[in-house]
Amino acid sequence: MLATREDDSGGCLTLRLAHSCYRHLIWDCGLVNEEQAARLLSGLSRRYADESRFAWVRELTHPDGHSIVVVPRTGRVQIRLHYLTPHGERERCARQVVGELSAALRCCEPV
Numbered sequence: 001m002l003a004t005r006e007d008d009s010g011g012c013l014t015l016r017l018a019h020s021c022y023r024h025l026i027w028d029c030g031l032v033n034e035e036q037a038a039r040l041l042s043g044l045s046r047r048y049a050d051e052s053r054f055a056w057v058r059e060l061t062h063p064d065g066h067s068i069v070v071v072p073r074t075g076r077v078q079i080r081l082h083y084l085t086p087h088g089e090r091e092r093c094a095r096q097v098v099g100e101l102s103a104a105l106r107c108c109e110p111v
Contacts, residue, residue: 013101
């Protein structure tokens with residue numbers, strides 16, 4: 001399963017079901033660079049709770065229970081949907097989270 005979502009700057013965040021996830025709960029997002037990771041974390045901090053245990057692996061939790069894992073150094077971004085998300089809604093929900101990621105990157109663009 002593959003979905004993409006364009007952002008206003010012409011970039012495209014890719015969304016791919018994680019290799020080992022057969023329940024459609026874990027999704028990999030396109031890689032970002034370190035500067036984009038910092039902007040992403042800053043933008044998401046307005047709505048997501050930071051539950052990171054380490055600076056090198058950041059975990060932010062959405063009020064609905066979904067989480068975003070960001071590894072700033074490598075640019076890895078992973079979406080982890082809440083396990084109670086109905087199976088038929090999981091891809092739609094993952095796309096919605098990608099939209100939030102894109103909005104977070106746009107709102108914190110450098111001037």
